[in-house]
């Protein structure tokens with residue numbers, strides 16, 4: 001997380017401090033707090049200058065802003081999942097760069113869902129774009145987000161019969177606002193500029209599989225009028241998606257289907273076991 005947030009992978013991109021919008025501790029009104037790396041403890045926390053309480057590095061996700069006094073913490077689950085999936089991805093990238101950077105060009109990373117961070121966590125798309133640009137420039141990055149639901153997937157299903165097998169549709173800002181998302185296209189404000197670090201495509205494989213994917217692009221204004229060459233390694237990424245097709249579910253991919261199978265828990269008894277396990281670690 002520290003490596004990622006402060007861009008420690010590249011001396012030209014590296015920063016010393018990060019501005020956190022508000023103190024996570026209740027009753028503290030401190031805003032725009034500078035999290036200077038040099039003041040961080042070995043256990044990755046800081047002290048708030050106003051209230052004196054701890055601020056953890058993970059508070060940059062701002063999850064404290066969406067925990068509701070009455071409805072509890074349930075609302076943060078989707079954000080936590082997306083953050084963990086990204087951190088796992090970042091961890092693998094960091095490990096590969098440490099051990100054998102040449103593996104980067106041989107590896108395809110598949111992310112379940114779009115390449116984006118939403119709501120309070122949206123700021124994380126900036127360090128993520130920096131990391132992906134750095135990798136695209138210096139090593140290689142084969143990263144694709146595959147989404148299974150939402151308006152883009154519904155749109156893809158509607159136009160499927162009009163797409164030839166083995167073709168892709170690159171969606172421009174005008175296309176997105178004309179056919180998929182309500183509202184008016186604004187050239188100064190491309191689709192999802194404050195949350196995505198990639199551009200969206202619809203791909204119909206030669207065996208009639210249909211995929212809505214995000215692939216990293218250099219900056220948000222590519223989305224205004226994207227060209228195929230803006231999506232580096234796009235041919236090999238799509239070719240591999242086609243090869244990884246899994247017939248267990250509609251338009252599913254082998255690694256994703258296998259991972260989901262392994263992590264699925266039945267409500268009973270697995271979740272009970274997990275609950276007991278968690279409670280044994282939490283002191284009352």
Ligand SMILES: [Zn+2]
Pocket residue numbers: 023024025028029030048049050051052053
């Ligand atoms: Zn504070």
